[in-house]
Amino acid sequence: xxxxxxxxxxxxxxxxxxxxxxxxxxxxxTCLIGINGVGKTTIMNAIMALTPxxxxxIQIDGKAIKKDTFDRITFIPDAITxxxxxxxxxxxxxxxxxxxxxxxxxxxxxLSFFKLNPDEKIASLSKGNTAKVNLLLGLALDVDYxxxxxxxxxxxxxxxxxxxxxFTSHLIEDxxxxxxxxxxxxxxxxxxxxxxxxxxxxxxxxxxxEMREVEGKSVVDVMREVYQS
Amino acid sequence: xxxxxxxxxFEIDRFFKIYLVLIAITVTVQIIGTIIVANDYMNxxxxxxxxxxxxTSAFIHNYGYFSLLNLMDSLWFFGPIAFCVAGxxxxxxxIWYRDWYGKxxxxxxxxxxxxxxxxxxxxxxxxxxxxxxxxxxxxxxLLYIEELIVELIxxxxxxxxxxxxxxxxxxxxxxxxxxxxxxxxxILIYGTGLIAVFTLFTAILLERSYRWKGVLMGAGYxxxxxxxxxSPVLISELSGNYYLYIGEIIILEVALGCIxxxxxxxxxxxxxxxxxxx
Numbered sequence: 001x002x003x004x005x006x007x008x009x010x011x012x013x014x015x016x017x018x019x020x021x022x023x024x025x026x027x028x029x030t031c032l033i034g035i036n037g038v039g040k041t042t043i044m045n046a047i048m049a050l051t052p053x054x055x056x057x058i059q060i061d062g063k064a065i066k067k068d069t070f071d072r073i074t075f076i077p078d079a080i081t082x083x084x085x086x087x088x089x090x091x092x093x094x095x096x097x098x099x100x101x102x103x104x105x106x107x108x109x110x111l112s113f114f115k116l117n118p119d120e121k122i123a124s125l126s127k128g129n130t131a132k133v134n135l136l137l138g139l140a141l142d143v144d145y146x147x148x149x150x151x152x153x154x155x156x157x158x159x160x161x162x163x164x165x166x167f168t169s170h171l172i173e174d175x176x177x178x179x180x181x182x183x184x185x186x187x188x189x190x191x192x193x194x195x196x197x198x199x200x201x202x203x204x205x206x207x208x209x210e211m212r213e214v215e216g217k218s219v220v221d222v223m224r225e226v227y228q229s
Numbered sequence: 230x231x232x233x234x235x236x237x238x239f240e241i242d243r244f245f246k247i248y249l250v251l252i253a254i255t256v257t258v259q260i261i262g263t264i265i266v267a268n269d270y271m272n273x274x275x276x277x278x279x280x281x282x283x284x285t286s287a288f289i290h291n292y293g294y295f296s297l298l299n300l301m302d303s304l305w306f307f308g309p310i311a312f313c314v315a316g317x318x319x320x321x322x323x324i325w326y327r328d329w330y331g332k333x334x335x336x337x338x339x340x341x342x343x344x345x346x347x348x349x350x351x352x353x354x355x356x357x358x359x360x361x362x363x364x365x366x367x368x369x370x371l372l373y374i375e376e377l378i379v380e381l382i383x384x385x386x387x388x389x390x391x392x393x394x395x396x397x398x399x400x401x402x403x404x405x406x407x408x409x410x411x412x413x414x415x416i417l418i419y420g421t422g423l424i425a426v427f428t429l430f431t432a433i434l435l436e437r438s439y440r441w442k443g444v445l446m447g448a449g450y451x452x453x454x455x456x457x458x459x460s461p462v463l464i465s466e467l468s469g470n471y472y473l474y475i476g477e478i479i480i481l482e483v484a485l486g487c488i489x490x491x492x493x494x495x496x497x498x499x500x501x502x503x504x505x506x507x
Contacts, residue, residue, distance in 0.1 A: 050340055050507040052438075070343040081338035083243075084331075097235055098342050 007056030034197035107140035128159030236352035262305020294389030
């Protein structure tokens, strides 16, 4: 389980996170929702120790993140994390070289799932295909947790559909996923838990199934209620 | 260790095209320079010998032999060396900043590798150090090639043959940095270079961790590290009291250098693990 305890983050004088608390379990898809600048990416970066927090703590399966943890958790940011002159195959080779958790079979499966040409250079890929390669490099790792930052941001409808299909496949099964997105419609039915953020704090968190069954509301309904009230 | 070696290899691969350009510029400019300087000498010799009706021996007596030192005093020789030095200093900064900027945020990948983040620091430093040593080795080979070219242009009776070690003994102080005469000099000069690289890397990581405040902290760190490293010499020079023998000053410098390297590594490790921001 990923546990985020009361984290505070300041950029200069501006306090972006003002005591954020939530947990994300293995086998569940947790979605962080909030308007731009609310601190969603900062939370992701903080979980991966890519930005320091001023206060609070983050634990993954009860332990603080250290070098070995990166073989158990992966982060797929909204920009690709390999070099533009590399081909897709070279990017995969790079990952294979450093990660014990790299799964070649799964990588090939994703390659064919996304219909990508391994000889194509990263620099020449469309935005949609770049997002798919980013996803491939993250999901081909046999890890317990996957963090995705805006995986649908700025890409065409067909690529979005293809990426959304990943969430219903065995490629995600049994993993703990934390995702930030604005494009909630594509994956609303797949989300297990929603965390609504505003002004640096969690203003509401709920289980989507319970919300549907008990209150008869969809995620979008709750978002309207919370953000437009 | 395996990750460190792979990362070092990766960093060298990334720089290799620029490195080949530096090598090509050095080789081309120095060889063209050798041809021009040798031809100039021979044209001058012919003109003077004609005008003053001098024999070869008299010309050499009055105007001197041709030696590689003539070439080494020209812009053709030190120009490309200065260019390579500037290129490597630029690369010391670029090796970090290119990972943060541009379309592809490679720093995310580097910091998320399942290995100590200090390996990234060491790999970058090693890559720069190996490139420096590579350029020095190239320069030594080039000196031999330039000597052969001179022999093709200048008749043997005009040439003062000097071995490369003799040339290294005769060269001016600026080149001593490039071609240390003894192993101790090599350790001291390139050790100082390594201290400079580690100090600059730490300053860059301070900037990457604290941004604007980090610029001041980085500059401060460089000034303090330089002050500490140079303190034995500075104290002697400023006070006018030369209490220490050269050997004692060298031992002190080595000890202070080790302290600066250790503190740079410690601080960089702390910054990479606790303070760095993508």
